[in-house]
Amino acid sequence: MAWSSGTSVKTLKAGVTVLARHPAGGLADDLSGRLRGLQDRMLAIAPTIDRIACTRYDPTTDLLKTFVNSTRSGEAIADDACTLATSSALQALAQGGGVRVIQDIPATVQGTREHSRWLRRQGYGSSLTVPMQDNSAFIGFIVYDSLQRNAFTATLQRDLELFSNLINITISSVYAAVRSLRASAAVAQDFVRLRDYETGSHLDRVAHDCRLIAKNLAQPLGLRDAFIEQLFLYATLHDIRKIGIPDAILLKEGNLTPEERQVIQTHGPLGLQILEKVIGKHALRDLPDSTLMRNIVDGHHERLDGSGYPLGLRGEAIPLEARIVAVADVFDASTCRRPYRQPQAIEAGLAELEHQAAGGLVDSLVVAALTRQRADVEAIRQRFQDD
Ligand SMILES: [Fe+2]
Ligand SMILES: [Fe+2]
Structure with a gap:
């Protein structure tokens, strides 16, 4: 049955082998x-x-x-x-x-x-x-x-x-504990949307892309419905830690100084406090929902070769949910308009991801799952357009 947990070995295109750990199943x-x-x-x-x-x-x-x-x-x-x-x-x-x-x-x-x-x-x-x-x-x-x-x-x-x-x-x-956690997460999501560093459409597109990827990998990786639902719900919180970062750094056009990059990479303490409040102190802390939420927030800038941040985790040490959000986030960032960059076409965005997968940065299974669903990727962009 799909409830059982375990691990399976997956070989990435670049020759990097990742243990595709089955995530917490709800x-x-x-x-x-x-x-x-x-x-x-x-x-x-x-x-x-x-x-x-x-x-x-x-x-x-x-x-x-x-x-x-x-x-x-x-x-x-x-x-x-x-x-x-x-x-x-x-x-x-x-x-x-x-x-x-x-x-x-x-x-x-x-x-x-x-x-x-x-x-x-x-x-x-x-x-x-x-x-x-x-x-x-x-x-x-x-x-x-x-x-x-x-x-x-x-x-x-x-x-x-x-x-x-x-x-x-x-x-x-x-x-009841999950209901309580999800209610708090919904409030936090409203905060993230209010803070104007990225559009609400970006968050929606990332969440939908994540769900698309996870559904496509459900059968080969034995992912459970509960995991896919949680990933969809919490992907929109991926940058909650940015809430405390000053606009001057977050929205800066041109190159960041090493100090500014340091601020971005460690993320602001305010966002972290909000996450801690959402997760709470007692019963909610041990829920699979909490673990997945934290893994997404903490792990979506990690890269398979250890070059990411904040911890420089490698391959299998990066939870699958974080690897999926990483791909969806990179893809949407490259294909949508930013203050400092013109958007790429979808084809170019997917090609860029494949390049990163070949270089051992992002999970090639995850990239392939997104690429296989080109029509749905397009439909998500039609549905959630930037203002
Ligand atoms: Fe981020
Ligand atoms: Fe993002």
């Missing part, structure tokens, strides 16, 4: 450890339960995907995803609440629909399904399966009701 990664701990404890005290799974519902695709799965045998069930529309019983449960108990799966589940066939294939005797809610919206199910028929006695159902509430609260607390 809620699933953040929660899975805690939930698996809870589930394992429940398996230990309820001997008739053989599997506990949490599925997450995505309203945009109607997909239910299993994101935490504990089994007594320790075997993970692969490719466990279905759409809510394929089961009217699950739809009713999602809308109406309550629980669904199937005491004899082989005898009761007869349908030919995807979900029924899946249930029979697993070989379980009985199951209990409990919907989860967050902010009054359906967010997924907790599914308990037993190899035995009639395993879900009234007593066990009562115990599992309490346990399900605990899981639901755990998940909701993380959802």
Whole structure:
């Protein structure tokens, strides 16, 4: 499944090999450890339960995907995803609440629909399904399966009701933390747009280019939907640290002095303080959203050969999200109008990126992903034009 994490080795055009680290995958990664701990404890005290799974519902695709799965045998069930529309019983449960108990799966589940066939294939005797809610919206199910028929006695159902509430609260607390972080980030984005060193259109184009690149790399790099969504949301904050840099330096025409370049490269402390306030001190700090936001802000001027700033990181040490924003930012900077430079055509901008990739500065996989989508790159520029 796409939730798993890992690394894969990628060879760049220039012969530089980058370990394409799979980035933090959002809620699933953040929660899975805690939930698996809870589930394992429940398996230990309820001997008739053989599997506990949490599925997450995505309203945009109607997909239910299993994101935490504990089994007594320790075997993970692969490719466990279905759409809510394929089961009217699950739809009713999602809308109406309550629980669904199937005491004899082989005898009761007869349908030919995807979900029924899946249930029979697993070989379980009985199951209990409990919907989860967050902010009054359906967010997924907790599914308990037993190899035995009639395993879900009234007593066990009562115990599992309490346990399900605990899981639901755990998940909701993380959802609430992400909502809070995103609300603060939205305020920070408004600040960035107010500061007139770059146009709002630049930020929109960079965010859309980043999403285009990430979607194109999703399959080969195993990127998750959550990562792509976070990248799109936070790419607009990439230069938040510039907020504190004086206009005289930021908008200067002509060459910067070494001192001025130093100010740009270390970025202003004011922007950093804003970022710290957005990320907060407690629960928000550990969220994958926070990590990704910080990686974008800190890493988008790093270059694969170590020639970037502020830390001079090399290759695999630069998070993928920062490598993607770097390419989108360089590309848009070269193809849009600046006080000190005439814009290049899209072709020339892409050629410039390929040149930089060949020189080992930027990630050639990322550049290739952008280049492959020439028509979409053009459409983004049509949609978000400078005033
Ligand atoms: Fe920047
Ligand atoms: Fe930028």
